[in-house]
Amino acid sequence: MERRFDPPFGEAENAALFRLLISTAVDGIMVIDGRGTVRLFNNACERLFGYEPGEVLGRNVSMLMPAPYREEHDGYLEAYRTTGIRKIIGIGREVTARRKDGSIFPIYLSVGEGVFEDEPVFVGIVHDMSERHAALKQLQELQAELIHVSRLNEMGHMSSAFAHELNQPLAAIVNYLRAAQRTVASVEDETVIRAREMMDKAAEQASRAGQIIKRLREFTEKRDTSRAEESLNRIVEEAIALALVGSAPMNMKVEKNLAADLPGISMDRIQIQQVVLNLVRNAVEAMEDAPVRHLTVTTRLTGEGDVLASFRDTGPGLSEEVVRRLFEPFVTTKENGMGIGLSICRSIMEAHGGRLWMTPAPEGGAEFHFTLPATAPRD
Known part of the structure; x- marks a missing residue:
């Protein structure tokens, strides 16, 4: 059935x-x-x-x-x-x-x-698929951040190793220069006197390089750096002079508008000098092929009582893609650059309670600015 x-x-x-x-x-x-x-x-x-x-x-x-x-x-x-x-x-x-x-x-x-x-x-x-895409994007950002942190850690170890290796030859250079100075100290020949002056400058710069390395190690190892009240204008003047060494053939014009009434600022002198040196050198390199090479450096007080420094060049400027990631590590427009200079500069400024940023210059170049909190009232 x-x-x-x-x-x-x-x-x-x-x-x-x-x-x-x-x-x-x-x-x-x-x-x-x-x-x-x-x-x-x-x-x-x-x-x-x-x-x-x-x-x-x-x-x-x-x-x-x-x-x-x-x-x-x-x-x-x-x-x-x-x-x-x-x-x-x-x-x-x-x-x-x-x-x-x-x-x-x-x-x-x-x-x-x-x-x-x-x-x-x-x-x-x-x-x-919106939530899936958002989760995937978040995962990619986390992966990128992990890579970023890993690179920073590697840079910290590498910087510490470089500092350790460079300190010894720099100390030897200073010692040899001092010995040479003592050797010719009693000679009054005009040429020797001139040579002693050059040795003094070389020893001073070697000592300064040692201080820079020391501060770099302190920075990468998260130690407290030594600070004292300093004149920003004096630091800017010294850093500009160092940064422009060898740029005479470029017919570089430098205009300095440094306010005379700036208060003293509590800072690590070597670190702030490194920031200024980096910004000026970047500007000089950006204008290497420019028809007009004009660097304008300005310092002044802001309405909030902070001290502002600005560095404007007449170079070709920066693309939107570079500007978006300008202060990230390993972002560079230089063929042989590592792309960590501006990232370190911003970290230094933030550690000092200030900030660092960039704006397009009216003539088509770039203008970098940083502020530092003033620690003394205006006279």
Whole structure:
């Protein structure tokens, strides 16, 4: 005897279950006919796209697409009707969609094909990929930050190793210079006197290099640096003189507008001098091929009582891409540069309670500024 299996529900119950499925589905479900007209638009679609069903039903589905897909969708349908070649039907892929407010968001679209009342229809399942994309972006940022921290740690170790290796030869240089000075101290020949003066300057610069290395080690090892009240103008003058050594053939014009009434500033003199030296050298290198080589250095008090220093060049300026990442480590426009100078400079300024930033110069070059908090009242 043949066994019969009766369906558990009748047509009415099945229709009710189908409506329940459509209305409670987490993903968007829509049905379009062969002409692209929307025939069904469930609750999840309302939430995703921001449209009421009455605003979408009976209209072309391209209204939910951004350009250029909006204009090309009907052509896709026509090509499928003509050739039968599927591009997304039965496959599914990640695309973008357009909300009622005009915003674009990523979706994963799965499309199935069927027949309803002797007409072809297409069922689309829409899954919002926004959260996945945001999570992926956050993961990529975290990975980039980890790489960044790892590089900084490597730079700290490398700087400490360099400092250790360089201190010994620098100390030997100073000792040899002092010995040479003592050797010729009693000779009054004009040439020897001139040589003694040059040895004094060489010893002074070697000692200064040793101090720079010491401060670099302190900076990378997170130690407290020694600070004292200093004149920013004097530090700027000294750093400019050092930075311009060897730039005479470039016919460089330097204009200094240094305010005479600046208060003293509590600072690590070597570190701030390194910041100024870096900014001036960057400006000189930027103007190497410029038709006009004019560097303007300005110091003044701000309305908030801080001391401001500005360095403006007439070079070619910087691209938007470089400007966005200018103070990040390992970002450089120099062929052989490491790209850590400005990153260290900004860290030094922030450690002093100040800040460092860049603005485009009116003549097309770049203008760097830094501020430091004043520690003494104006006289």
